[in-house]
Structure formats: C-alpha cells, structure tokens
Amino acid sequence: MTEEIIIAGFGGQGVLSMGKILAYSGIMQDQEVSWMPSYGPEMRGGTANVTVIISDERISSPILSTFDTAIILNQQSMDKFEDAVKPGGVLIYDPNGITRHPEREDIEVYQIAAAEEASNMGMNKVFNMVVLGGYLKVKPLVKMDNVIKGLKKSLPERYHHLLPVNEKAIKRGLEIVQEYKKN
Amino acid sequence: MEKELRLMKGNEAIAEAAIRAGVDAYYGYPITPQSEVMEYLTEQKPEDRSGMIVLQAESEVASINMIYGAAGAGKRAMTSSSSPGISLMQEGLSYIAGAELPCVLLNVVRGGPGLGTIQPSQADYFQSTKGGGHGDYHLITLAPSSVQEMYDFLKISFELAEKYRNPAMILSDGAIGQMMEKVELDDPVSRRTEEEIINDFPWASTGKKNRERNIITSLELDPAKQEQINLNIQKKYREIEEKEVRFEKVQCDDADYLLVAYGTSARLCQETVKLARDKGIKLGLLRPITLYPFPSKEIATMVNDRVKGVVAVEMSSGQMIEDVKLAVNGKVPAEHYGRFGGMIPSPEKILEFLENQIMGG
Structure with missing residues (x-):
C-alpha cells in the first residue's frame, strides 16, 4: 500500500502540522513515511502545502506531481491541485471561502465544513484536526489509536492537556464529512 | 534495546546527530534552507546535554575561521550553511585543508549562481568535489539522499575527516534539509576528554608540556618544503580514493x-x-x-x-x-x-x- 497525499491551504491553518501528525501515525504502525513541505516565498506569501507519503515500501521520490488524495483548504489550492488528483483518486475540501467548486468527474469528491465546525466547538485552532478526521473517514488507512499516538508524539508536552479536545475534533470530522455531488 | 524513532527534518536530524556524536562546537550563520540546524541546536541547549558549544558567528567567514581554531586544538568542530554562505567559507576551507585539519561542513544547496533561489539544487558539485578554494586539495564529500543519512553521515564524516586529517563536506540540498522522514537515533557518545585529544591527535595544539611544540599553519615559504607538503596531501588523497569509495x-x-x-x-x-x-x-x-x-x-x-x-x-x-x-x-x-x-x-x-x-x- 502506498498513499500519496497533498494537503494545501493558507499558512496558519495547520496544514504542515496535520501532515506531520499523519506521518507520525504511519510510523506508529511501522510504515515508511515522508513529509515534504513547500518552503520559502510560497509560504511567506500565504499559501502552504505539504506532500505526505505513507507506504509499506521504501519511498522513492518524496516530491510528486500527482496524488491519490488532495486535501484542499482554500481557492488557490483548489486551482492548483484539483488537476493533480490521479483519476479515481480522492479530493476533500472545506467549502468555506471556495468560489469555484471541484469540477472533475473522474474522482471522488468530499466536503467537510471544518472551519464552521471548529468555530461551533469554540476552538478555531482544531480546524485541521476536524479535516484530519474527515480524511480518516474517507481513507481509513491509519488506525485511530495510531493517530492518537501520532498526535501525542508531534505535540510538544506542554500542549498535552489539549490532546482530548484534538481527539474530539478528529471524531467530529469523522461524523461530518460527506460526499459532494455536483448539481 | 530498541532504537528511538523520530520524525525529523533533515536539518534537525543532522543537528541531533551532532549532539549525539560528541561534537565540541558548532559555529554558524543563518541562511535558508538550512537555518533549522542552528535553530534546533539552540533549542536543545546542547551546553547542558553534552557540553557542546553553539555559537552564531558574525559571518560565514568568521565561522569557518572559528572552526580552523577549534580543529587546530583537536576539537570536533562543524558548521552548516547554504550555497552563497559556503562560497564565503572557501578561503578558510583551503587553509584548513592546507593545515591538514579535520572538520565537517554541511551545505544544504540552493539554486544559484549568486543569491539565486532558496529551492533545492545540486549546482555546488564542482565546488565541493574539486576543491572550491585555492590550491590543490579536495574535500571528502558525502551526499545523503534521506533524512536518516543526514543523521548517519555526520558521524561518518567526522570519522573520515579525523582519519585523514582533511575537511569533509556533507553535500545535501533544500529538499533533503526540509523534508521529514523517520530517523533511527543511536545512543549518544561523550565528547573527547583533553587526555583523549592528546592521545588521538598528537598533532593538535593542546598546550606544550613534555613534547616539541605543534604548529598549525598552512604557510610554507620554501617551495621545496611546500612541494613535499603537497606530495603528502596527494598521497593521502590516493589512499582515500582507494579505500573510501561508497x-x-x-x-x-x-x-x-x-x-x-x-x-x-x-x-x-x-x-x-x-x-x-x-x-x-x-x-x-x-x-x-x-x-x-x-x-x-x-x-x-x-x-x-x-x-x-x-x-x-x-x-x-x-x-x-x-x-x-x-x-x-x-x-x-x-x-x-x-x-x-x-x-x-x-x-x-x-x-x-x-x-x-x-x-x-
């Protein structure tokens, strides 16, 4: 099994840390992982993305141009990465701020209202964990207990009191993700 | 005991390796895409963990010359930079190679020439493998292709540098420096004691006690002697070419x-x-x-x-x-x-x- 994922959105949305938690979860279940961020002017200008690969085999190239799954969190990223999803692949996006919804018909598309949900929870910062939950529902490749272990590993100890609220956010994500059908 | 596994950036892995390999000193100057090396080292408080010194020098020229001094005293000294910063270090590197001192450099290569771009590149191959500075010398150059190798090659580079009394270069790039992968960490080793330095490096300037004084220099005005120095260095390179290919x-x-x-x-x-x-x-x-x-x-x-x-x-x-x-x-x-x-x-x-x-x- 090899899963190649791009997570893309604004800097500050927790794109990179979501990727890190996912990668750590892979390590927790003895898989090979890589995490390749965009760095530099791109990030400084506002958009951030990270490529995460989880595989049973040694990972060849950590740099990819097509993906099994794209998790898209702003319009710029939609414009850039919708076409990069492999045919038959998965696109998950938060409709918040999206002006042009995905148009491809050869991929599975899911919506997750994570920004809204995080706001309802009173914790905007767990936005990325709601998204992660949605991904885990659509692609249950890493087990939930490994995700929790991964979360624990990637959060500095001084934030460990926030583990329960992050876990709750992931579980909300599992519940609210839904398939998007074009009208 | 099972080895510790961590998800790390290449830049962080090499910094952790430095603390665990008993490195005495890191002298650096920030530049993208390798600034995490010094950031990680500073965050880790290596002065508490191993007694290692981490110092932000006033420039790349200063940091390479700090290494020259530390290496002359038999200390394990290193720096890291990215392409334009490594260019600034070439004079010092040539002196270190001429004085036959061990040290390790990391170049997290970015696109050039000039200030270029901060994205990954491999355009510093000539500079690393053919000398880079003036005079007849080579750097022992290792090229990691994973984060694990960023970690592993630090120790190997010091071992080779010390064995041959020659600077070693770890030639990486922005992608390997910035990406995260699984890293298996090994147990830390202590820094060399003063006695161990005197014992392992009889050439080092450790304070003249009951021996002839050691002089660390790359200056020899007598051409016949300078030719002999060159012949000795070249002999060393033939041995490296024979034994150390990986x-x-x-x-x-x-x-x-x-x-x-x-x-x-x-x-x-x-x-x-x-x-x-x-x-x-x-x-x-x-x-x-x-x-x-x-x-x-x-x-x-x-x-x-x-x-x-x-x-x-x-x-x-x-x-x-x-x-x-x-x-x-x-x-x-x-x-x-x-x-x-x-x-x-x-x-x-x-x-x-x-x-x-x-x-x-």
Whole structure:
C-alpha cells in the first residue's frame, strides 16, 4: 500500500502540522513515511502545502506531481491541485471561502465544513484536526489509536492537556464529512 | 534495546546527530534552507546535554575561521550553511585543508549562481568535489539522499575527516534539509576528554608540556618544503580514493542502461527505475554516496560488463557528468539530464530522455 497525499491551504491553518501528525501515525504502525513541505516565498506569501507519503515500501521520490488524495483548504489550492488528483483518486475540501467548486468527474469528491465546525466547538485552532478526521473517514488507512499516538508524539508536552479536545475534533470530522455531488 | 524513532527534518536530524556524536562546537550563520540546524541546536541547549558549544558567528567567514581554531586544538568542530554562505567559507576551507585539519561542513544547496533561489539544487558539485578554494586539495564529500543519512553521515564524516586529517563536506540540498522522514537515533557518545585529544591527535595544539611544540599553519615559504607538503596531501588523497569509495546500487545486476544520481536526484531516479522496469526496460541506478572519492571504477566495470548507455541526472546544468564521462571513457554513450535553478526533474521526463537520447540515439 502506498498513499500519496497533498494537503494545501493558507499558512496558519495547520496544514504542515496535520501532515506531520499523519506521518507520525504511519510510523506508529511501522510504515515508511515522508513529509515534504513547500518552503520559502510560497509560504511567506500565504499559501502552504505539504506532500505526505505513507507506504509499506521504501519511498522513492518524496516530491510528486500527482496524488491519490488532495486535501484542499482554500481557492488557490483548489486551482492548483484539483488537476493533480490521479483519476479515481480522492479530493476533500472545506467549502468555506471556495468560489469555484471541484469540477472533475473522474474522482471522488468530499466536503467537510471544518472551519464552521471548529468555530461551533469554540476552538478555531482544531480546524485541521476536524479535516484530519474527515480524511480518516474517507481513507481509513491509519488506525485511530495510531493517530492518537501520532498526535501525542508531534505535540510538544506542554500542549498535552489539549490532546482530548484534538481527539474530539478528529471524531467530529469523522461524523461530518460527506460526499459532494455536483448539481 | 530498541532504537528511538523520530520524525525529523533533515536539518534537525543532522543537528541531533551532532549532539549525539560528541561534537565540541558548532559555529554558524543563518541562511535558508538550512537555518533549522542552528535553530534546533539552540533549542536543545546542547551546553547542558553534552557540553557542546553553539555559537552564531558574525559571518560565514568568521565561522569557518572559528572552526580552523577549534580543529587546530583537536576539537570536533562543524558548521552548516547554504550555497552563497559556503562560497564565503572557501578561503578558510583551503587553509584548513592546507593545515591538514579535520572538520565537517554541511551545505544544504540552493539554486544559484549568486543569491539565486532558496529551492533545492545540486549546482555546488564542482565546488565541493574539486576543491572550491585555492590550491590543490579536495574535500571528502558525502551526499545523503534521506533524512536518516543526514543523521548517519555526520558521524561518518567526522570519522573520515579525523582519519585523514582533511575537511569533509556533507553535500545535501533544500529538499533533503526540509523534508521529514523517520530517523533511527543511536545512543549518544561523550565528547573527547583533553587526555583523549592528546592521545588521538598528537598533532593538535593542546598546550606544550613534555613534547616539541605543534604548529598549525598552512604557510610554507620554501617551495621545496611546500612541494613535499603537497606530495603528502596527494598521497593521502590516493589512499582515500582507494579505500573510501561508497555507493549504492539499485537493480543494477541485469541493467542494460544506467542512471547515475545522488541526493534528491537519486530518489527521483528510483522512481524512474520502477517506471522503466514496468515498461520492460532493464534500467539500474548507481547512487554515489561519496562524490569525492567518486565511484569511477564501479562505473567503468559496469560499462565494460553490460551497460549500453548512461544518463547522469543532476539538479544542475551538468557537473557530475564530467566525472561520469571520465569513468565511462567513451565506451558507451553518456549524457547529462538536469533541471536547475530550483526546479526538480520529473521521473517521467528522465525516462523519456533515456529513451530518446540514449536508447533511440
């Protein structure tokens, strides 16, 4: 099994840390992982993305141009990465701020209202964990207990009191993700 | 006991390796894409963990000369920078090579020339393997292609540098520095004690007690003596070329065609090998781990045996290809394929190049 994922959105949305938690979860279940961020002017200008690969085999190239799954969190990223999803692949996006919804018909598309949900929870910062939950529902490749272990590993100890609220956010994500059908 | 596993950036892995390998001092100056090395070191408080000194120098020129001083005293000293910063260090490096001192440098290469771009590149191959500064010298150059190797090569580089009393360069790039992968960490070793330094490095300036004084210098005005110094250094390089070549072969046993690539390019080429094999093309990859000494003999043996064509894949306009061509020595076609200035070649395009320029040509 090899899963190649791009997570893309604004800097500050927790794109990179979501990727890190996912990668750590892979390590927790003895898989090979890589995490390749965009760095530099791109990030400084506002958009951030990270490529995460989880595989049973040694990972060849950590740099990819097509993906099994794209998790898209702003319009710029939609414009850039919708076409990069492999045919038959998965696109998950938060409709918040999206002006042009995905148009491809050869991929599975899911919506997750994570920004809204995080706001309802009173914790905007767990936005990325709601998204992660949605991904885990659509692609249950890493087990939930490994995700929790991964979360624990990637959060500095001084934030460990926030583990329960992050876990709750992931579980909300599992519940609210839904398939998007074009009208 | 099971080894500790961590998800780390290449830049963080090498910093952690430095603390665990008993490095005495890191003198650095920030530059993207390697600033995490000093950031991580500072955050880790190595002065508490191992007694290691981490100092932000006033410039790259200062940091390399701080290394010159520390290495002269038999200390394990290192720095890291990215391309323009490494250029600033060349004078100091030449002096260190001339004075025959061990030290380790990390270059997390970005696209050039000039200030260039902060994206990954491999355009500093010539600078690293052919000397870089003035005078007849080489840096022992290792090229990691994973975060684990960023970690492992720090220790190996110090061991080689100390064995041959010559600076070693870890030639990485922005991708390997910035990406995270799984790293297996080993147990820390202590820094050398003063007694161990005196014992291991009788040449070091450790304070003249009951011996002749040691002089650390790269200056010798008598040409006859200077020639002798050069002969000694060259003898050392012949030994390094004989004994220290390292490489990895991927699917080379039955290969009709060969890719030669290091670092990030080698990772891309692994994918190209898969794509080629799916199409029934018997393609292999030779990944030089040491760029100096270069695995010339291995390449020569392979083209004499069965390989019918070679492509050197680099994120440069063609530097390592010169060493590949010397090794191939005209026996079979050998061409360069590359992207540069921060662009990254795609595995598909590499295969296309092989099919059009080597197999079809």
